[in-house]
Amino acid sequence: MNGEIEQLSCQELVELVTDYLEGALPAADRDRLEEHVAGCDGCRDYIAQMWTTVALTSEARPVGLTPEAEEGLLVAFRDWKAT
Amino acid sequence: MEQVVSPDDSRLVEALRDRDERVFEQLTREYHAALLRVAQIYVTSRAVAEEVVQETWLGVLNGIDRFEARSSLKTWIFRILTNIAKTRAQREGRTLPFSALDRPGTVPEPAVGPERFLPPDHEHWPGHWSARPEPWPEDRLLAAEARSLVEEAIDALPPAQRAVISLRDIEGWSSDETCNALGLTETNQRVLLHRARSKVRQALEDYFSEAA
Numbered sequence: 207m208n209g210e211i212e213q214l215s216c217q218e219l220v221e222l223v224t225d226y227l228e229g230a231l232p233a234a235d236r237d238r239l240e241e242h243v244a245g246c247d248g249c250r251d252y253i254a255q256m257w258t259t260v261a262l263t264s265e266a267r268p269v270g271l272t273p274e275a276e277e278g279l280l281v282a283f284r285d286w287k288a289t
Numbered sequence: 290m291e292q293v294v295s296p297d298d299s300r301l302v303e304a305l306r307d308r309d310e311r312v313f314e315q316l317t318r319e320y321h322a323a324l325l326r327v328a329q330i331y332v333t334s335r336a337v338a339e340e341v342v343q344e345t346w347l348g349v350l351n352g353i354d355r356f357e358a359r360s361s362l363k364t365w366i367f368r369i370l371t372n373i374a375k376t377r378a379q380r381e382g383r384t385l386p387f388s389a390l391d392r393p394g395t396v397p398e399p400a401v402g403p404e405r406f407l408p409p410d411h412e413h414w415p416g417h418w419s420a421r422p423e424p425w426p427e428d429r430l431l432a433a434e435a436r437s438l439v440e441e442a443i444d445a446l447p448p449a450q451r452a453v454i455s456l457r458d459i460e461g462w463s464s465d466e467t468c469n470a471l472g473l474t475e476t477n478q479r480v481l482l483h484r485a486r487s488k489v490r491q492a493l494e495d496y497f498s499e500a501a
Binding site for chain 1: 308313314318321323325339342343346347351399400401403406415417421423425430435439443455459464475479482487490493494
């Protein structure tokens, strides 16, 4: 970090991907990462996989309320309303 | 930063104060998955977590007339949940998983196993891929199987990681909202999100390479 710009390794890069996608990397690190990706097919595909992972996760079904829980809440609501 | 109370929030609060059952139903459905995931950070069993969520709604109803809008409605609801869940965990004699939320980075968990990279003392390419990721087959990404696999991988995550990825990537919350609901710093939220996403990616990669 002291002046000398060190090459990022693939192993280091995979640990920075979330910070990168979140826009949380300092500009210098972001540049280093993008420079690496420009010359590394493995890391380019890795980042694409992370994007795909996020996209697939957004389609996962959230855990739903069970009918019993829904019923319980309704009863609680009506009790509360009556007080 | 906490958001100021949105017009949407005031509308919801007013409706609850007016004892509007439909709005209550809508809120309970909308937040159920997120509340459950957060409760599961503190209590082990799914059944107890469900009870904590139910109790939270009682707390919301009983407190709504006194809600002062110093935080968003969402943050307030999650604070009630967290308090109930912590009390419940204490009663169960569980050690609270402070480290899971306060120091999630203490134990290293590489995003990708070290066997996938050349050793650090490699002559030319230290830390470079030895087994690089391959592009995934587009057509199989759409399969319902891929979605089920993601759901299984999320279920298998440690509770704090599971809560963060659920809020961020399933529910689509911003990192601010997620930090507020969980009482997390931005940095710790990112550590948890990173680990969660990395594991889900790995599960998908295993699945696609098996199938290839």
